[in-house]
Amino acid sequence: METRAHHVLIGLFTLLTAVAALLFALWMSHAAGDRNYQPYRILFERSVSGLSVGGTVQYNGIEVGEVTELTLNPDDPRQVVVDIRVYEDTPIKIDTRAKLAFASITGSMSVQLYGGTPESPRLIDQTDDDMPFIRADPSPIATLFEEGENMIENINTILKNVNELFDDNNREQAGNILNNIAQITDMIASQQAALDENMALFGDVSRQATSTLESIDTLSQEATQLLRQEGQMVMESAANASRDVASAAQRIEQLVNDNAGAVENTLQGTQDIAPALAALRSTLTTLDRITRQLEESPTDFFLGRDQVEEFRP
Numbered sequence: 068m069e070t071r072a073h074h075v076l077i078g079l080f081t082l083l084t085a086v087a088a089l090l091f092a093l094w095m096s097h098a099a100g101d102r103n104y105q106p107y108r109i110l111f112e113r114s115v116s117g118l119s120v121g122g123t124v125q126y127n128g129i130e131v132g133e134v135t136e137l138t139l140n141p142d143d144p145r146q147v148v149v150d151i152r153v154y155e156d157t158p159i160k161i162d163t164r165a166k167l168a169f170a171s172i173t174g175s176m177s178v179q180l181y182g183g184t185p186e187s188p189r190l191i192d193q194t195d196d197d198m199p200f201i202r203a204d205p206s207p208i209a210t211l212f213e214e215g216e217n218m219i220e221n222i223n224t225i226l227k228n229v230n231e232l233f234d235d236n237n238r239e240q241a242g243n244i245l246n247n248i249a250q251i252t253d254m255i256a257s258q259q260a261a262l263d264e265n266m267a268l269f270g271d272v273s274r275q276a277t278s279t280l281e282s283i284d285t286l287s288q289e290a291t292q293l294l295r296q297e298g299q300m301v302m303e304s305a306a307n308a309s310r311d312v313a314s315a316a317q318r319i320e321q322l323v324n325d326n327a328g329a330v331e332n333t334l335q336g337t338q339d340i341a342p343a344l345a346a347l348r349s350t351l352t353t354l355d356r357i358t359r360q361l362e363e364s365p366t367d368f369f370l371g372r373d374q375v376e377e378f379r380p
Contacts, residue, residue, distance in 0.1 A: 117176035
């Protein structure tokens with residue numbers, strides 16, 4: 068009797084628990100049904116394979132609504148119009164965007180809303196339409212699915228070309244090329260000692276050439292310095308000689324002027340004094356020209372670049 072009473076109590080408790088769970092579920096569904104929604108419309112430019120009515124709508128990963136209808140654009144059948152409804156308090160802004168995303172590993176798709184800056188106004192406040200449009204961006208997943216066939220065809224073409232590249236004939240040619248490369252490598256390895264010797268010889272020659280160039284540079288500097296010193300000395304000597312000759316000429320001219328009468332009487336029988344004076348003036352002119360050349364360019368004068376005319380009395 069007691070055992071039967073226990074069974075009745077257990078059954079009654081189970082029944083009450085089931086009724087309570089059912090009532091809680093009804094209350095939750097009623098509470099969810101009482102929540103206000105705002106409809107929106109999204110225009111997709113590509114295929115929406117995997118998306119269906121009742122699919123979830125998420126905003127930054129949080130579920131905020133569901134898909135209510137899928138239709139083709141009557142003006143352009145390449146476009147798909149997706150009607151959704153989201154909770155009325157969802158902050159859909161004018162810069163909010165939509166794209167497709169995986170809802171599960173089974174391949175079903177969902178609508179993913181993202182973007183929307185805090186300072187942007189709400190989309191519903193900027194339009195008079197009952198179903199405002201949300202701009203849709205191209206989905207990488209949809210693009211991958213749409214272009215997957217072309218991608219597979221391209222991969223098959225590449226694999227076919229690779230197979231043709233490595234056929235029996237090409238494999239034999241590739242083997243011959245590898246054998247030739249191996250022979251060349253062995254030849255280079257056998258000549259390693261000769262290569263090392265040539266490189267050492269080249270290093271010695273390079274060092275000798277460097278030393279020779281340094282010697283030539285030193286010799287050039289010394290020659291330049293010598294030419295400058297000797298040229299300066301010669302120029303000074305020439306200048307001194309020119310001044311001495313000019314002084315002597317002045318003394319001779321003064322002496323001639325002072326003794327003009329005696330000189331005229333003495334030279335009446337001879338006519339040699341005039342050529343001598345002319346020769347003296349020519350000599351002075353030549354010495355003056357040489358002095359100017361030494362002062363202007365002693366290097367050209369000593370290297371013979373400007374030949375001085377020989378004076379002939």
